[in-house]
Amino acid sequence: xxxxxxxxxxxxxxxxxxxxxxxxxxxxxxxxxxxxxxxxxxxxxxxxxxxxxxxxxxxxxxxxxxxxxxxxxxxxxxxxxxxxxxxxxxxxxxxxxxxxxxxxxxxxxxxxxxxxxxxxxxxxxxxxxxxxxxxxxxxxxxxxxxxxxxxxxxxxxxxxxxxxxxxxxxxxxxxxxxxxxxxxxxxxxxxxxxxxxxxxxxxxxxxxxxxxxxxxxxxxxxxxxxxxxxxxxxxxxxxxxxxxxxxxxxxxxxxxxxxxxxxxxxxxxxxxxxxxxxxxxxxxxxxxxxxxxxxxxxxxxxxxxxxxxxxxxxxxxxxxxxxxxxxxxxxxxxxxxxxxxxxxxxxxxxxxxxxxxxxxxxxxxxxxxxxxxxxxxxxxxxxxxxxxxxxxxxxxxxxxxxxxxxxxxxxxxxxxxxxxxxxxxxxxxxxxxxxxxxxxxxxxxxxxxxxxxxxxxxxxxxxxxxxxxxxxxxxxxxxxxxxxxxxxxxxxxxx
Amino acid sequence: xxxxxxxxxxxxxxxxxxxxxxxxxxxxxxxxxxxxxxxxxxxxxxxxxxxxxxxxxxxxxxxxxxxxxxxxxxxxxxxxxxxxxxxxxxxxxxxxxxxxxxxxxxxxxxxxxxxxxxxxxxxxxxxxxxxxxxxxxxxx
Numbered sequence: 001x002x003x004x005x006x007x008x009x010x011x012x013x014x015x016x017x018x019x020x021x022x023x024x025x026x027x028x029x030x031x032x033x034x035x036x037x038x039x040x041x042x043x044x045x046x047x048x049x050x051x052x053x054x055x056x057x058x059x060x061x062x063x064x065x066x067x068x069x070x071x072x073x074x075x076x077x078x079x080x081x082x083x084x085x086x087x088x089x090x091x092x093x094x095x096x097x098x099x100x101x102x103x104x105x106x107x108x109x110x111x112x113x114x115x116x117x118x119x120x121x122x123x124x125x126x127x128x129x130x131x132x133x134x135x136x137x138x139x140x141x142x143x144x145x146x147x148x149x150x151x152x153x154x155x156x157x158x159x160x161x162x163x164x165x166x167x168x169x170x171x172x173x174x175x176x177x178x179x180x181x182x183x184x185x186x187x188x189x190x191x192x193x194x195x196x197x198x199x200x201x202x203x204x205x206x207x208x209x210x211x212x213x214x215x216x217x218x219x220x221x222x223x224x225x226x227x228x229x230x231x232x233x234x235x236x237x238x239x240x241x242x243x244x245x246x247x248x249x250x251x252x253x254x255x256x257x258x259x260x261x262x263x264x265x266x267x268x269x270x271x272x273x274x275x276x277x278x279x280x281x282x283x284x285x286x287x288x289x290x291x292x293x294x295x296x297x298x299x300x301x302x303x304x305x306x307x308x309x310x311x312x313x314x315x316x317x318x319x320x321x322x323x324x325x326x327x328x329x330x331x332x333x334x335x336x337x338x339x340x341x342x343x344x345x346x347x348x349x350x351x352x353x354x355x356x357x358x359x360x361x362x363x364x365x366x367x368x369x370x371x372x373x374x375x376x377x378x379x380x381x382x383x384x385x386x387x388x389x390x391x392x393x394x395x396x397x398x399x400x401x402x403x404x405x406x407x408x409x410x411x412x413x414x415x416x417x418x419x420x421x422x423x424x425x426x427x428x429x430x431x432x433x434x435x436x437x438x439x440x441x442x443x444x445x446x447x448x449x450x451x452x453x454x455x456x457x458x459x460x461x462x463x464x465x466x467x468x469x470x471x472x473x474x475x476x477x478x479x480x481x482x483x484x485x486x487x488x489x490x491x492x493x494x495x
Numbered sequence: 496x497x498x499x500x501x502x503x504x505x506x507x508x509x510x511x512x513x514x515x516x517x518x519x520x521x522x523x524x525x526x527x528x529x530x531x532x533x534x535x536x537x538x539x540x541x542x543x544x545x546x547x548x549x550x551x552x553x554x555x556x557x558x559x560x561x562x563x564x565x566x567x568x569x570x571x572x573x574x575x576x577x578x579x580x581x582x583x584x585x586x587x588x589x590x591x592x593x594x595x596x597x598x599x600x601x602x603x604x605x606x607x608x609x610x611x612x613x614x615x616x617x618x619x620x621x622x623x624x625x626x627x628x629x630x631x632x633x634x635x
Contacts, residue, residue, distance in 0.1 A: 283611035287515035451531035452510040
């Protein structure tokens with residue numbers, strides 16, 4: 001074990017013995033140091049240390065052998081010490097052994113007489129060292145195992161997913177806190193428990209029964225399982241012990257995917273809504289073209305023209321809907337870049353009003369704009385094109401849903417820390433039951449007044465999102481046949 | 496517009512859809528009355544009984560068309576009037592509105608189903624079939 005030579009310290013006041021020992025022991029392959037008295041011996045021992053054997057003369061001037069043995073033993077538990085004495089008595093031998101000596105060698109001695117005891121002593125020391133090392137190692141490992149086990153337990157306990165471990169006898173042998181919480185009947189179940197104790201979960205039990213068998217191959221089996229209102233993704237994998245080919249059971253991990261499923265459903269609902277909203281105008285356009293091409297629109301050029309015009313309106317609305325949809329998607333994914341600059345909202349509202357003048361004129365609607373309060377009180381940090389689209393949309397809506405010769409009144413005013421823009425009309429209004437829905441995607445009031453009015457059902461949705469992106473608020477007040485008032489509040493910008 | 500043609504009531508909340516169906520039926524000799532609201536159609540039907548009803552499904556609420564056709568089916572005055580459902584209906588999980596067969600139609604209380612946009616010849620053929628011999632005579 002020790003690659004380096006065993007070291008021996010010889011302490012004796014007789015130089016003949018010192019040197020004799022040195023020469024003979026060095027020839028035997030030992031590394032030897034000598035000291036002439038107790039003090040020198042102790043000093044050398046302290047300096048060089050790690051001696052396998054010390055030969056110590058009992059009678060020395062100054063510090064005697066017994067004292068030295070005692071001092072060395074305090075320093076080193078493992079060194080093998082022999083007493084060398086010319087006055088060998090039972091008493092001194094016992095005394096020396098008590099102090100920690102391994103044996104004694106009577107003077108005078110021949111070299112051969114010391115080789116064997118030294119050899120045995122070294123063997124004994126090595127054995128003791130090895131035992132000590134093994135004991136230490138074992139203690140370390142036990143500590144490590146305890147630590148690892150408690151670490152694993154902690155991790156399993158703190159997992160948000162429910163964990164069940166099932167043995168080959170279909171018994172639940174382990175469950176974590178999440179499993180107790182989320183799996184009905186699992187909370188106070190004494191373990192080990194038969195799988196069938198979880199009576200409500202026959203679907204899972206069948207599944208687990210299939211998987212917790214010896215020939216269950218490594219891999220993961222996943223299944224969606226509904227427990228009451230909750231939907232779980234259950235992943236089951238075999239418990240494979242090292243070096244064993246067959247499975248000892250199964251680990252089932254329960255992940256609550258209810259919210260995920262809800263999102264998935266909402267998403268597919270939305271997609272089918274979009275599909276429907278796209279299909280409707282396309283159907284109309286196809287229907288009109290079909291009428292014209294099949295000669296059903298007659299030879300009357302005016303009738304054909306009307307049908308083409310209606311088709312064009314529907315095509316335009318569809319295109320507008322698609323771009324609004326793209327805006328909405330961009331806003332949802334955070335890809336919508338709004339460039340905010342200080343804006344005079346009254347300027348943007350004026351531009352939006354102007355853009356609607358022609359439509360108002362067509363229906364002989366009185367479209368008016370008024371800006372109240374002192375100038376410069378209408379500055380908002382906002383994206384100009386987004387703001388334009390919000391107000392153009394509101395004014396356009398007001399004109400669309402107001403009968404001919406009606407009134408649309410746009411007003412910009414100051415309201416504390418907000419700029420307030422009001423769009424008031426005396427049009428068809430909104431049913432009380434539909435007021436909450438008008439900002440929803442694709443919602444359109446459908447009645448005899450609205451049947452002819454083209455709309456995407458997204459304009460107000462986009463407007464609300466835009467206003468929201470600017471930390472503003474949009475509200476509506478309305479009564480059927482009385483008109484509607486849409487109000488937008490935007491935080492005023494202060495330099 | 497032939498005053499003598501059999502009366503067909505058309506209900507759809509989309510003006511253009513009404514126009515398209517009206518322009519299919521009128522040149523074929525049918526008299527049509529168009530409504531954007533089912534309630535108004537029902538009120539008029541009490542005065543003038545149609546020979547056939549064509550309705551959309553997606554009106555205001557998802558099942559307004561169903562409610563309308565059920566109302567007609569349970570009304571002894573109208574229960575024998577054939578109903579054709581034309582819709583841009585969507586189907587999705589747990590909500591498949593398109594009837595797959597005759598039993599599906601019966602279940603929904605309707606006599607025929609068309610996807611939008613309807614092919615004019617298909618619609619006319621079905622109208623004639625449902626109106627029977629008299630329908631054929633009135634047709635062009």
